[in-house]
Amino acid sequence: MDGTDGTPVPALPGEVRAALRARIAAGRLETWLTGPAGRSLAFVTNTERAMVVLLEHPGDPGEHAVDPSAGPDDESDGFELANGQCDEYPDRDTVPLDRALRIVEHLVTGGSWPADAAWVADR
Template structure:
C-alpha cells in the first residue's frame, strides 16, 4: 500500500507532493503557522513557521521524539513561531530551515516518504 498524507485538520482528502507547498503557503497567509500532516502508515509531520523559517519534524509514531530538518552552522535564533494553542516559540536558526527549503522537504517526504538525500537532519531519538 502506498503511503498517503492528509492535513490533520479533520480533512480526509489526501494532499499530493505537488500541492502540499501551495496548501502550506495558503495556511500561512491565513494566519495558520502550525500544520500537522498525518500519513496512512501512522507517521506525522509537523510544520511550524514564522513565515521565514520553519521547524520541520518527522515522527515515526506517537511518542517518537522524531527527527528534524536543520541548517548546520546557522547562528542566532528566530521568534514568532505561533502554535495553534497561542503559544509563541523561539528556536535556534540551526534547528530550523528557510521557508523555501521547508516546502521542498515536505513535498519530498509526502511524495517519497523520506527526507531528501541532501537535507541535513538531526535525529532526536
C-alpha cells in the same frame, strides 16, 4: 493534512507546497500531516523559517531538519502554535521557508528526507 483544528485538509503530494502556503497566508502557522501508516510530519513557521519534524509513531521523539550554516547564537521567534503559544527556536533547528516547503514535499512524495537536506534524530 490536518488543519490542527481537527479539520482534515486533503492534499495530494503535488499540492503540499500550495496548501501550506495558503495556510501561512491565512495565519495558520502550525500544520500536521499524518500518513496512513501512522507517521506524522509537523510544520511550524514564522513565515521566514520553519521547524520540520518527522515522527514515526505517537510518542516518537522524531527527527528534524537542521541548518548547519546558521550561527550558533542565531535564534528566531514568532513560531505561533495553534493553541496560541509563540515559540523561539535556534536557527540551527529550523530552515528557511522555501527549503522547508521543498523538504516537506519530498517527505510526502518520497517518504524520506531529500539527499541534500540536513537533519538530526532526536531519539
